[in-house]
Amino acid sequence: MWWCRDSELMAFCCQMGNASCTNLTLDLGWLYDQFAPLLTAAIIFSTALSLYLYSSSFLKGLLLSSHGNTGYPAYDFWMGRELNPRLLGGRFDLKEFCELYPGMIGWALINLGMAHKQLAVHGSISNSMMLVNAFQLYYIVDALWCERAILTTMDITTDGFGFMLAFGDLAWVPFTFTSAARYLVDHPQNLSPAGLVLVLAVKALGYYIFRGANSQKDMFRSNPNDPRVAHLRTLKTERGTSLIVSGWWGTARHINYFGDWIMGVAWCMPAGLAGLSAVVPYFYCIYFASLLIHRERRDEYACRLKYGKDWDKYCALVRYRIVPYIY
Ligand SMILES: NC(=O)C1=CN([C@@H]2O[C@H](COP(=O)(O)OP(=O)(O)OC[C@H]3O[C@@H](n4cnc5c(N)ncnc54)[C@H](OP(=O)(O)O)[C@@H]3O)[C@@H](O)[C@H]2O)C=CC1
């Protein structure tokens, strides 16, 4: 996995380096000017991909998702019938690739384009734009660096690859996650030193929770006897896999969502702090809260099917869903 991780990160760094270098000659602000046509193309492509995935999922002998194989065409098209569609004789996993590469790298490039546009229009790049670019680039690099952790997430283990994930990966991520950077092109503002410290503290707290929880679960799922997780208290289940009931996963059943959402707030603050009256800068954390609350319910339903009475025991031990002592 180590070589795999390096080669993928290397590919990402080359793409970003190339974009930055050509930035000196080419106008990456073009991404701001052509935002609507690019978004339209992404929606058309993700729809075409979803139609291909749905039609090819009726071939014999494929592994289907239990949640996207209900017999209701519209729902199955949205959720995805096939669990892990692959190409090149099974060597290329379409869902995992689409989740981590085109949308995430597109997100980083569009953010770079927004910074370039702000420079072109206003003659400088605000510290809020720099922060948003840096924070979100860190999140993207972290996702690529910790690629193996995605293999134990709901998207890979449970959800099929349908329109929800195809549109989410290829259109929603690059074109809505860049809303803060896009807002800052039209509303450049600089944070005060106190504002910078506050935003950095919120980001650091969110990342500490997000990465700590996700890595702890991934380590445990990969090797429960790993010395870094062997100390954790667990609930043995009839299904065979154990559930962690201490450490991060003893504080709430999806503490990783809380950390991720806190990071989302830090992304919105640079644009929102100066203009608290505007709602647009806070779009991401408002969307993200609703997505995570719904997602937690979906995962709860899937886990109750997987674990039965053992999940009830787990919920009695870990009472909070996302926010310890609150929700
Ligand atoms: N930026 C964005 O828009 C989004 C970001 N995310 C982020 O992606 C990350 C992954 O989230 P998600 O994909 O929902 O999946 P999770 O990482 O939350 O994994 C859920 C699965 O983990 C296993 N699990 C749950 N509790 C325990 C436990 N106590 N001990 C051991 N295993 C457990 C279960 O599977 P099993 O037991 O079968 O292994 C469960 O189905 C999160 O950090 C989330 O914030 C997610 C969606 C959108």
Ligand SMILES: CC(C)=CCC[C@@H](C)[C@H]1CC=C2C3=C(CC[C@@]21C)[C@@]1(C)CC[C@H](O)C(C)(C)[C@@H]1CC3
């Ligand atoms: C409104 C709509 C169509 C929603 C679709 C949901 C998708 C945007 C998200 C579903 C799960 C995601 C994950 C990430 C990005 C957003 C989507 C695709 C993720 C790749 C972000 C980076 C993280 O480190 C992650 C790898 C854990 C994460 C995986 C889930």
